[in-house]
Amino acid sequence: MSSSMLMSIGTQAMFAAYAQLNTISNNIANANTVGYSRQRTMQTTVEGQVTGSGYFGRGVTVATVVRASNLFLTQQAESARSMAAADGTQSDMLQQLEKVFGSGDAGLGHAATAVFNAFSDLAAAPADLSARQAVIARCEDLASMCRSDSDQIEALQANVFVDVKNSVAEVNTLAAQVAKLNERIANALGVGHTPNDLMDQRDALIAQIGDKVTVHTIDASDGTISLFVAGGQNLVLGSLAGKLVVRPDEYDSSRAALSISMSGQETPLDTRAIAGGSLAGALTFQNDDLVEARNRLGQLSAALAVAMNKQQSHGIDLQGNVGQPLFDYGTPKALPAATNATAAGAFVASFALAITDGGALQASEYELQADPANPALYNVTRRCDGKVFSGVADGASIDGFSITLNSGPLGPLDRFLLKPVSCAAADMALKVTNPRAVAAGSPVTAVASTANKGTATVGMLAVVADPSGPYQPLTLKFSSATGDYDLLDSTNAVVASGTWDASSPISYNGFALKLKGTPAMGDVFSIAPTAYPAASNGNALAFDQMASTRLIEGETFSDAYAQVLSGMGVRVQSAMNAAETSSAVSASANQALASEVGVNLDEEAAKLIQYQQAYQAAAKMLTTAQTVMDVLLQLGR
Numbered sequence: 293m294s295s296s297m298l299m300s301i302g303t304q305a306m307f308a309a310y311a312q313l314n315t316i317s318n319n320i321a322n323a324n325t326v327g328y329s330r331q332r333t334m335q336t337t338v339e340g341q342v343t344g345s346g347y348f349g350r351g352v353t354v355a356t357v358v359r360a361s362n363l364f365l366t367q368q369a370e371s372a373r374s375m376a377a378a379d380g381t382q383s384d385m386l387q388q389l390e391k392v393f394g395s396g397d398a399g400l401g402h403a404a405t406a407v408f409n410a411f412s413d414l415a416a417a418p419a420d421l422s423a424r425q426a427v428i429a430r431c432e433d434l435a436s437m438c439r440s441d442s443d444q445i446e447a448l449q450a451n452v453f454v455d456v457k458n459s460v461a462e463v464n465t466l467a468a469q470v471a472k473l474n475e476r477i478a479n480a481l482g483v484g485h486t487p488n489d490l491m492d493q494r495d496a497l498i499a500q501i502g503d504k505v506t507v508h509t510i511d512a513s514d515g516t517i518s519l520f521v522a523g524g525q526n527l528v529l530g531s532l533a534g535k536l537v538v539r540p541d542e543y544d545s546s547r548a549a550l551s552i553s554m555s556g557q558e559t560p561l562d563t564r565a566i567a568g569g570s571l572a573g574a575l576t577f578q579n580d581d582l583v584e585a586r587n588r589l590g591q592l593s594a595a596l597a598v599a600m601n602k603q604q605s606h607g608i609d610l611q612g613n614v615g616q617p618l619f620d621y622g623t624p625k626a627l628p629a630a631t632n633a634t635a636a637g638a639f640v641a642s643f644a645l646a647i648t649d650g651g652a653l654q655a656s657e658y659e660l661q662a663d664p665a666n667p668a669l670y671n672v673t674r675r676c677d678g679k680v681f682s683g684v685a686d687g688a689s690i691d692g693f694s695i696t697l698n699s700g701p702l703g704p705l706d707r708f709l710l711k712p713v714s715c716a717a718a719d720m721a722l723k724v725t726n727p728r729a730v731a732a733g734s735p736v737t738a739v740a741s742t743a744n745k746g747t748a749t750v751g752m753l754a755v756v757a758d759p760s761g762p763y764q765p766l767t768l769k770f771s772s773a774t775g776d777y778d779l780l781d782s783t784n785a786v787v788a789s790g791t792w793d794a795s796s797p798i799s800y801n802g803f804a805l806k807l808k809g810t811p812a813m814g815d816v817f818s819i820a821p822t823a824y825p826a827a828s829n830g831n832a833l834a835f836d837q838m839a840s841t842r843l844i845e846g847e848t849f850s851d852a853y854a855q856v857l858s859g860m861g862v863r864v865q866s867a868m869n870a871a872e873t874s875s876a877v878s879a880s881a882n883q884a885l886a887s888e889v890g891v892n893l894d895e896e897a898a899k900l901i902q903y904q905q906a907y908q909a910a911a912k913m914l915t916t917a918q919t920v921m922d923v924l925l926q927l928g929r
Contacts, residue, residue, distance in 0.1 A: 297341075297350065298920065302913035304351035308335050309907035311354045316900050323891040327496035329359040330891050331488055359488040360889040367509065369881040370499060374506040374568030376871070376878035381573030382581070383871035385448065386864045389577075389585055392444045393860055400441070400592060401853035403434040404839075407600075411835035414732050419610070419826035424727030431618060431722050438593045438720035445586050446718070449546055452578045453538075456548040459504045459571050460536045463527075466501045467519065470494055471533035474516035478531070481515040501527075505536075506568035523565040525552045536561075543627045543709035547578055581863065583714070587655040587676075588856045590622070590713035593720050595844045595852075597621040598650030603838065604724075606755035606802070607731030607831025608822060615731025615831070618724050622715030624693055626660070626708045633703040641706050642698040651843055652692030658710035660695070662702050670695065670702070672710070734830025736763050736803050737822045746770075746812030750805070753819070754834040759802035768798065768805070768817040775811065 315333045322328040334355040340347035396402060410430040414423040473494040480487035494517065501507050501519065507527065508520045519528040527534050534554035541547035550561040550571075563579060566572045597619040604615035624645035633640045643660070647653065656676035663669040663683055672681040672690060681690050686697050693712040724730065738753045766787070767780040775792035779800055788800050792811060797804035805819070822828045844852040 297348075299914065299917040301349070301351035302910050302917050304338070304353060305910035305913060306907060308333075308352045308354055309903050309910050311357075312903040313900065313907060315357055316896050316903060319891045319896050320893065320900070323893055323896075327492050327499065328891070329361060329488070329492050329495075329889045331357050331359050333357050356485050357488060358486055359491065361491075362885065362888045363511075365881070365885040365888055366495065369878070369885045370502045370509075371506065371568070372874070372878040372881040373499065374502045374572075376874040377503045377570045378568045378573035378576070379867065379871040379874040381570040382577050383864075383867040385452070385574070385577040386581055386867045389445070389448060389581060390860050390864045392441050392448075392585065393589075393857055395857055399853065399857070400434070400437055400589075401850045403430075403437050404596060404849045404853070406430045407434055408836055408839035411732075411832050414730070415829040415832035415836055418732045418829040418832055421727050424730045424732070427730050428722070428725060428727055431724075434596075435619060435720045435722045438589070438717040441589055442586075442717035442720075445582060445589065446546070449578065449582055452574050452582070453546070453548045455574050456550075456571060456578075457538050459574070460538050460550070463501055463504045463571075464533075464535045466497050466504075467528050467533045467535070470497050470501070470517070470519065470528050471531050473497070474528070475531040478514045478516050502569060504569045505566055505571045521552070521566065522550075522561040525559060525561060526554050527552065529554070542630045548575070550575075583657065584655070584676075584863075585860070586714045586717075587657065588859075590716040591653050591655040591844065592717075592849070592853060592856070594621055594647060594713045594716035595650040595653055596849055597716070597720065598647055599838060599841075599843050600835070602650075603831065603834055604731045606735075606757075606834070608733045608735045608825050608828070609731050610728040610733075610825055612733075612822070612825045613729075614735070616724060616729060618722065620719060620721045620723050622717065622719035624710070624712040625715055626695075626710050629707040629709070632706040632708075641700045641702040641708075643708055643710075644696045644698045645710060645712055646694045646696070647692060647712065648689045648694050649692040651845070653713050654691045654845070655713065656691075657714060658691075658712070660708040660710055661706065662704050664704075667702070667704065732832035732835075733822055733825040733828030734803070734834075735822055736819055737828060737830075738768075738805055738817050738819045741816040741818070744812065744815040744817075746815045747809030748807045748811035748815060748817075749809055750817070751808040752804075752806045752830060752833050754804060754830040755802050756799070756804045756834070757802040761801065763801065763803075763821045765821075766800070766819040768819060770811045770813055770815045773813045777811075 312333045312335075315331050319330055334357065335352050336355045338350040338353055340349050393399065407427070407430045410423075410427040414420070414427055417423050473490055477487055477490050477494065480490065498507060498509065498517070498519065505521050508524075510518045510520070512518065512530065514530075516530045517528070518526070518530065521527045521536075525534075527536075532555070534552050537551045537553050537558060539549045539551055539560075541549045550563060550566070551558050552561055553559075563572075563575045566575065601617040601619060604618045607615045609615055624647060626643035626645055628639045628642070654674065654676065656674050658675060659673045660670050663671045666683065668686070670684040670686075672684050672695070673679070674681070674691070684690060684695065687694060689695075691712070695710070734754050736753060736755070738750045740749055765782050767784075768777055769780060770777045770792070777790060777792055777798070778786045779788040779798075781787050790798070792798065792807070794807070794810075797806045799805075803819075805817075839850070840848060843849050847855065
């Protein structure tokens with residue numbers, strides 16, 4: 293073996309050690325660089341030289357530089373990061389939503405109780421204008437709070453729309469960069485070496501996209517990576533990038549929906565298929581949490597307004613007039629899908645909704661479409677629980693509201709979103725501003741005869757239902773000691789009879805009379821239209837009793853509001869727990885990935901010493917080769 297071969301081997305060994313030192317130094321320099329993967333110099337031995345004495349090695353060569361990678365751990369970390377981003381976004385937004393529903397003095401429950409208490413004070417002095425003005429003020433406070441809560445919900449909805457647009461713009465920018473990197477990586481791989489830094493950049497971009505929306509990756513043979521979202525829609529295909537597009541919801545333009553555009557072809561995305569990322573969290577908050585909050589607030593507002601307007605209509609004001617509605621509230625809406633049939637630029641079919649029973653209203657939206665078995669009927673699906681009302685006739689009522697076809701016909705593919713309560717709070721307003729117009733009096737008055745022998749007195753007389761006809765003078769006469777009674781008209785004809793029970797009022801033509809004490813046989817009570825409205829407090833007492841009346845799905849207003857607060861608290865706590873758990877899972881997945889592909893400074897320091905010694909040994913080899921060469925030259929003289 294010649295000294296020139298020794299020189300060649302030493303040179304190659306020095307270059308190989310130098311390459312290792314460069315790689316190790318690069319690893320140490322980027323130990324804290326986010327997204328950097330540990331690199332390693334790959335060495336191969338040079339094919340040996342055959343001689344009569346056998347094969348002699350010809351040194352070493354640097355084949356390439358590769359980076360550490362683990363596809364399974366990378367995908368696991370990306371999935372965990374997306375889920376953590378989704379849960380974190382939803383949790384943050386829910387905590388903002390929770391502030392809308394105040395507790396204590398800042399809540400709707402307290403505002404409604406203040407209204408009932410004001411009517412209680414009015415019942416003690418029905419002619420007192422200051423007490424009437426207090427009723428007006430407390431009713432205005434209630435309406436104002438409903439509007440304020442609704443405005444806050446809509447502000448959150450507007451913020452969600454903006455956040456979704458910003459996130460989509462960021463995803464599109466990142467996707468375009470991934471596509472460009474795919475092209476550069478494919479070109480570099482064609483030369484025969486792996487562009488490690490470009491691959492790290494691409495992985496970092498994919499991780500950033502994963503923070504916004506869950507992506508699934510597929511590696512191609514040319515080194516490119518394709519990205520898919522929402523169950524298989526192309527976001528990046530080789531060097532071609534698609535774009536997410538924010539569109540108004542098919543029913544409600546204030547809500548955001550997504551589609552994806554690739555090569556000019558736009559495809560709507562099912563938001564439920566966007567499993568993770570901050571986009572998924574924002575859309576889940578919009579489509580579930582905000583809808584629930586809006587419907588709950590609307591249910592409370594509509595049910596209370598309907599009940600109080602009804603009670604107001606059962607009384608008379610200071611002038612003896614029938615009470616006019618106390619509150620205005622947002623009317624129910626039926627929103628057509630954007631794909632519904634149109635003619636002359638307008639939708640062919642339209643519907644009108646009307647509240648028929650405030651106590652039966654549900655905190656939900658509904659979807660309506662034609663019944664396939666009978667196009668003249670409708671199928672209505674309650675969104676909150678999926679219950680389907682089949683064969684609903686035009687004008688029929690479900691869950692406290694009626695559905696009437698305004699114009700038509702309804703096409704077989706037409707769909708409508710029914711919103712019976714979600715708009716109620718937004719337009720809640722007090723209609724009665726004159727304190728004299730508060731209907732505190734009962735339109736009928738009962739008076740006990742001075743000749744009565746029993747202890748019974750008039751407890752309360754109030755109208756509880758619409759009368760079947762005008763009020764006429766009546767006489768209540770007890771015909772036995774056990775409470776049997778007859779109700780006589782002005783001609784002494786019996787119009788009703790029964791047996792008195794202290795726990796139940798005597799009811800006729802919409803009014804209910806409660807007696808205190810015990811009537812005796814022969815006792816008489818006169819019932820007649822109220823002659824002096826300023827002295828009557830029957831309807832004010834009925835308003836006061838509404839505090840304990842089951843107005844909303846079998847619950848009092850205070851109990852229903854307490855359930856809303858409780859439900860919101862549970863929802864927020866669950867979201868916070870989910871965010872905490874998914875964040876811990878993401879941190880664990882990232883740590884596992886980092887331990888596999890990240891830089892370990894202790895390990896790199898040990899390798900640095902190892903390759904430094906190799907470099908020094910190679911240098912010694914060159915010195916030895918030079919010495920041998922010098923000796924040979926001297927001998928040749």
